[in-house]
Amino acid sequence: MTNPLHSDHDPSTGELQLEERSSLRRVVGLSTELQDINDAEYRQLRLERVVLVGVWTEGSSAEADSAMAELGALAETAGSMVLDAVIQRRDKPDAATYIGSGKVKELREIVDATGADTVICDGELTPGQLIALEKAVNVKVIDRTALILDIFAQHATSREGKAQVSLAQMEYMLPRLRGWGEALSRQAGGRAGSNGGVGLRGPGETKIETDRRRIRERMAKVRREIRGMKQARLTKRHRRRATPVPSIAVAGYTNAGKSSLVNAITGAGVLVEDALFATLDPTTRRAELPDGRAVVLTDTVGFVRHLPTQLVEAFRSTLEEVVDSELLVHVVDGSHAFPMAQIDAVRAVIRDVVAEQNAEQPTELLVINKIDAADPLVLAELRAVFKDAAFVSATSGEGIEALRHTLAEYIAETDVTVTLEIPYSRGEIVSRVHSEGAVVHEEYSDQGTVVTVRLPESVAGELEEFRR
Numbered sequence: 001m002t003n004p005l006h007s008d009h010d011p012s013t014g015e016l017q018l019e020e021r022s023s024l025r026r027v028v029g030l031s032t033e034l035q036d037i038n039d040a041e042y043r044q045l046r047l048e049r050v051v052l053v054g055v056w057t058e059g060s061s062a063e064a065d066s067a068m069a070e071l072g073a074l075a076e077t078a079g080s081m082v083l084d085a086v087i088q089r090r091d092k093p094d095a096a097t098y099i100g101s102g103k104v105k106e107l108r109e110i111v112d113a114t115g116a117d118t119v120i121c122d123g124e125l126t127p128g129q130l131i132a133l134e135k136a137v138n139v140k141v142i143d144r145t146a147l148i149l150d151i152f153a154q155h156a157t158s159r160e161g162k163a164q165v166s167l168a169q170m171e172y173m174l175p176r177l178r179g180w181g182e183a184l185s186r187q188a189g190g191r192a193g194s195n196g197g198v199g200l201r202g203p204g205e206t207k208i209e210t211d212r213r214r215i216r217e218r219m220a221k222v223r224r225e226i227r228g229m230k231q232a233r234l235t236k237r238h239r240r241r242a243t244p245v246p247s248i249a250v251a252g253y254t255n256a257g258k259s260s261l262v263n264a265i266t267g268a269g270v271l272v273e274d275a276l277f278a279t280l281d282p283t284t285r286r287a288e289l290p291d292g293r294a295v296v297l298t299d300t301v302g303f304v305r306h307l308p309t310q311l312v313e314a315f316r317s318t319l320e321e322v323v324d325s326e327l328l329v330h331v332v333d334g335s336h337a338f339p340m341a342q343i344d345a346v347r348a349v350i351r352d353v354v355a356e357q358n359a360e361q362p363t364e365l366l367v368i369n370k371i372d373a374a375d376p377l378v379l380a381e382l383r384a385v386f387k388d389a390a391f392v393s394a395t396s397g398e399g400i401e402a403l404r405h406t407l408a409e410y411i412a413e414t415d416v417t418v419t420l421e422i423p424y425s426r427g428e429i430v431s432r433v434h435s436e437g438a439v440v441h442e443e444y445s446d447q448g449t450v451v452t453v454r455l456p457e458s459v460a461g462e463l464e465e466f467r468r
């Protein structure tokens with residue numbers, strides 16, 4: 001394992017976060033309540049004992065199983081206990097009830113037999129499908145989108161992250177308010193007949209309409225707040241960009257081991273958990289590479305297939321970090337049954353953001369992690385396809401030192417080599433050159449210290465006056 005050089009963080013932070021999160025688990029579901037619209041009768045996800053349902057439309061049965069396993073992991077991350085899972089093979093989901101009527105009956109029997117209180121469907125269901133299925137099985141039915149929103153709501157810690165998630169939840173809720181519970185009765189007085197046009201709403205407005213209006217108002221407010229926070233973040237990032245320390249973004253599918261890898265490389269205590277979306281806010285750690293150079297690594301939120309569109313915006317801040325960095329370390333879970341599909345999913349999202357921002361595609365270094373637990377056949381395939389990839393285990397430490405050297409080489413490629421003569425009176429410049437670059441040669445002349453050093457271009461520019 002590597003030394004915790006320049007770790008500017010208390011290694012107990014991850015531990016603390018983990019504790020906090022476990023205590024949060026016990027009140028699962030509370031985080032999805034939007035306190036500010038407390039009388040809106042939207043569905044509250046109190047997930048406890050759940051049955052999973054999937055429709056398998058394409059691919060092999062092993063892939064379908066793997067998709068269900070992921071849904072199960074998501075459900076557990078949200079704090080629920082998975083009792084059973086049903087998959088139905090069909091060309092496309094049933095328009096009325098997502099799964100066909102025969103399967104609905106079977107599902108109802110499973111729900112009754114297991115005592116489940118919630119059914120989770122893989123995919124995004126229409127409001128109509130949710131209601132119809134709920135009627136048929138007689139317990140709460142939610143979809144994958146709601147589940148992911150719930151996890152994000154539980155895990156977001158930064159103010160901007162929380163605001164983004166609450167906005168996404170409201171966006172999801174808005175079209176689904178209708179029919180949410182027979183409890184949504186009309187307000188006293190009923191609808192004010194045909195004369196209740198624009199501006200005359202009020203007593204005759206239905207409860208759903210009032211709720212919708214309140215949610216829209218709240219959404220507008222949150223949007224304004226986010227704009228303000230975004231500005232602050234951009235300023236901060238700008239300031240960070242002004243310091244010439246190269247930045248490395250660590251991205252990849254959720255649970256690939258990104259945080260573990262950042263810890264292994266830097267020795268810092270970033271939160272690691274066998275749960276999806278353990279990391280939601282980008283965290284940055286300093287590290288020193290074998291050539292003595294300082295870099296910063298940013299641990300980012302994980303990717304997932306079919307990310308709810310409402311959350312894409314919430315991901316944006318993390319993706320901007322990726323696009324902005326010198327090097328993108330793309331971490332892959334080598335022990336997963338289908339790492340290729342995950343690699344493709346991650347690359348597709350990054351490509352989209354790069355295109356959208358008119359940015360340059362950052363250099364990507366693939367890091368296949370968890371080689372200690374990987375199937376040798378899958379590993380052999382990955383080695384054959386990705387010849388430049390690094391193969392490591394963040395937990396055993398295998399390959400980490402080699403990876404640190406590889407990182408140094410990648411970063412060095414963006415460097416220039418210069419010879420500087422630094423007067424003896426400017427010792428601070430000599431220290432700076434040592435910490436920000438890789439010194440190739442050093443000697444002492446009558447005038448000062450003469451160093452030949454590889455430096456990031458921006459630093460070399462700043463030290464132009466000492467060039468020889």
Ligand SMILES: Nc1nc2c(ncn2[C@@H]2O[C@H](COP(=O)(O)OP(=O)(O)OP(=O)(O)O)[C@@H](O)[C@H]2O)c(=O)[nH]1
Nearest residue numbers: 254255256257258259260273274277278279302394
């Ligand atoms: N066997 C094995 N397990 C690992 C390795 N690296 C990470 N893990 C485990 O994988 C799980 C996820 O690790 P994290 O580092 O939290 O993964 P992440 O990519 O940051 O996950 P999210 O932040 O949730 O997206 C944890 O249980 C780790 O202990 C490895 O090299 N080998």
Ligand SMILES: [Mg+2]
Nearest residue numbers: 258259278279
């Ligand atoms: Mg993480």
